[in-house]
Amino acid sequence: MFKYSKFLQIPINIRHKNPRLANVIATQYGGPNGELGASLRYLSQRYTMPDDVTKGLLTDIGVEELGHLEMVGTLVRQLSADAPADEWAKMGSWEYYADNGASVYPQNSQGSPFNAASIAVTGDPLTNLYEDLAAEQKARAVYDNILRLSDDADVNEVIKFLRQREVVHFQRFGEALDKLQSKLKTKRVMGTGMKNNC
């Protein structure tokens, strides 16, 4: 059962409108390396994980990613809210505005709607964790790209925070992988991961 808390992980207060930047940041809402995919990936992988550490970690990180989804949505909203149409024409994406107005829509920066093909859920615990490690690196790399594109200090403070969380998640997934691997090794079923009751 999920419960909603009416606050963000850190406060977000963007002073300058920039619909163009909103279009770019929206990719972390619904793009291939974004927060929606991240939460779905972890929360879906949980069901077949073999031990309490991985079940718990995927639950807790998956939930945090849902919070990050809301934070990215907040960035997109604050960057684009109340921007006049001519500002969208000059600074934003006409195409995004035509379909969505100043809404927050799960798509990548080029307009493709969210696609679950960007996440993998295999049923193999080790494969899942390698997928998760890669996903955290990819999300971190996209935040790095955004930092190079953006010169808005308010935005960058939030992006740097989200980027750092990817690094922390990568670290935790690495530790979970190490633990699971040594467990599987002692049971001599390394690599299969299935039906070992560990």
Place this chain on the structure above:
Amino acid sequence: MNKNEMLYKVQQYNFAAYDMLLYLDTHPDDRKAFRMFRQLVEKYKKLKAEYEEKFGPLEAYSAADFDSFNWLKSPWPWERMANV
């Protein structure tokens, strides 16, 4: 009451309170509904606290009420053991 019977009570009151929440979202001035909401939430909180004290945390931060970190203990909600 055994563990799962107690959990079922928690689930029942949590659901009843949530259903009331949705009603209040569209009827925020309905005092009678608000009183029911308060009663249901109060009962839910009480049952949840009793369950947690006996059987462990139902949400992550409740694990702070124990002497050691027991958040990871099975069963998880999608497992049959949590639903019998």
